[in-house]
Amino acid sequence: MTDFSELILRTFEHKPIERIVWQPRIMYWYQSNRVQSLTPEKYHSVEEFVPKEYMGKKIKEIYKDINGSIRYPQETFGFTLFHAIRKPNHQIKIKRKRMGHKTYFIKTTTPVGDISHVEKDTRIIEFPIKKVEDLKVMRYIEEQTDFIFSDIMYEKAKKEMEGFGIPISYYFRSPYMKCVLDYLGFERTILFLRKYKLEMEEFFHHMETIDLENYKRVITKCPLKIINFGENIDQHLSSPPYFEKYLLEYYETRVKLLHDASKFAFIHIDGSFKQLLPYLSTMSFDGYEALTPPPQGDVPLDDIARALGDTGKILVDGIPATLFLREFNESKLIDKTKKILDIFSPNLILGISDELCHGDGRRLKTVYKVVEKFEP
Numbered sequence: 001m002t003d004f005s006e007l008i009l010r011t012f013e014h015k016p017i018e019r020i021v022w023q024p025r026i027m028y029w030y031q032s033n034r035v036q037s038l039t040p041e042k043y044h045s046v047e048e049f050v051p052k053e054y055m056g057k058k059i060k061e062i063y064k065d066i067n068g069s070i071r072y073p074q075e076t077f078g079f080t081l082f083h084a085i086r087k088p089n090h091q092i093k094i095k096r097k098r099m100g101h102k103t104y105f106i107k108t109t110t111p112v113g114d115i116s117h118v119e120k121d122t123r124i125i126e127f128p129i130k131k132v133e134d135l136k137v138m139r140y141i142e143e144q145t146d147f148i149f150s151d152i153m154y155e156k157a158k159k160e161m162e163g164f165g166i167p168i169s170y171y172f173r174s175p176y177m178k179c180v181l182d183y184l185g186f187e188r189t190i191l192f193l194r195k196y197k198l199e200m201e202e203f204f205h206h207m208e209t210i211d212l213e214n215y216k217r218v219i220t221k222c223p224l225k226i227i228n229f230g231e232n233i234d235q236h237l238s239s240p241p242y243f244e245k246y247l248l249e250y251y252e253t254r255v256k257l258l259h260d261a262s263k264f265a266f267i268h269i270d271g272s273f274k275q276l277l278p279y280l281s282t283m284s285f286d287g288y289e290a291l292t293p294p295p296q297g298d299v300p301l302d303d304i305a306r307a308l309g310d311t312g313k314i315l316v317d318g319i320p321a322t323l324f325l326r327e328f329n330e331s332k333l334i335d336k337t338k339k340i341l342d343i344f345s346p347n348l349i350l351g352i353s354d355e356l357c358h359g360d361g362r363r364l365k366t367v368y369k370v371v372e373k374f375e376p
Helices: 004-012 027-032 059-065 073-077 134-143 151-160 175-183 186-195 197-219 240-246 248-260 274-280 301-308 330-344 362-373
Strands: 082-086 093-100 103-110 113-120 123-126 145-149 226-233 264-269 287-289 314-316 348-350
Touching: 004 226, 004 348, 027 059, 073 151, 103 134, 113 134, 134 145, 134 197, 145 197, 175 186, 175 197, 175 226, 175 240, 186 197, 197 248, 226 248, 240 248, 240 274, 248 264, 274 301, 301 330, 330 348, 330 362
Parallel strands: 226 264, 264 287, 287 314, 314 348
Antiparallel strands: 082 145, 093 103, 103 113, 113 123
C-alpha cells in the first residue's frame, strides 16, 4: 500500500508525484451499512452495497484494500481536533427535553435572554434565532466560548492515520454561513439582512472579530499543514451578491493568515455552483473540495477546468457520488474517473463529491484500478 502522507503534501506543493492520491470519504457508507458488524446472517440486507469480502472488516482494512487515503480523522475515527468550550464563569444554562425519536427541544438561558432550538438526529430543524433580539443572546454565547486545539487528539490522529494520510480538519464557519446553516436558517437570514441590515451586519462584524482572534491564537499556530473551510457553499444559499459582500473578503483575510503560517487551505463547495465559477481562479484558496459535475452537480468537468485555468489550484474529489449507484452503468464511472484524471492531474486529490453513502462499495475498487494504471 502507498504511504500517502508525503504524497498529499507534494500534491499541494506542486512537486513531482508518482501517483494520484485516491481519497474517498466512505465513513457514512461504512456506518449506514454497519459493515464492521456484518455477519453471514445479516449480509443479505446490504448485499447490493457491500462486497462480501468487506463483511466485518474495520474501515482501515477497506482503505488498504482499495489503496485509499483517509482525509478527516474527526469523521473517520472520532478524533475532534478543534473544540469549542465555555469560558470560566460563564452564565449559560442548557436544558434538553426529548420530543420524540432522536428529537430534542433545547433551551439556552443567559443573562441577556433565552433562545431555543430543536434538533432531530443532531440536525437543527428549528433554528435558535427567531427575532432580532435573539442576536444579542447569540452574541453573548459567542463571547463566552473559547476555541482550542487538542494536541492529544492530534497525536492520536497521526498515529491512527499513519500511512493513510495526514490529519486535516475543519472548524467554525464564516458568520454568514453560520447564520444560514446554524443560527437562523437561509430564509430568515435573508429576511433579517433586508429588514434588520444594520443589526445583522454588526452581528457579523462581532463574530468576525472573535474568529479572527481564534485564527491568530489557535489555527495558525496548530500543527496541521492543510486546513478545510467547511462552508458547504451552494449558489442558492450564497448567490454572487451575498458571496461578494459577506464572504470574499472574509476568506481572503483568513487564507492569507494561513499562507503566512505556511499552511494550505481549501474550501468545501458542493451542490450548485455555476454562478460562482468566476471566483474560483481569483480566490486565494489552494484547492476546492467537492466541486460536483453532472449527473449530480450543475457544472461539467470542462467548465470547471476552464474556470480554474492554469492557476494550479487542486481539485479535491470530483467523482459524482451518484455514479456509485447501480442505476448508472459502471462504465460511466470508469469514463468519468479517466476524464478527471486526464484533465486535472497532477493538481488532484481524487475523491467522491462529496462522500459515499448508499452506493455500491464494489465500485471503490473499480476506481482504484483506474488510478493504478494512470501516470500523473
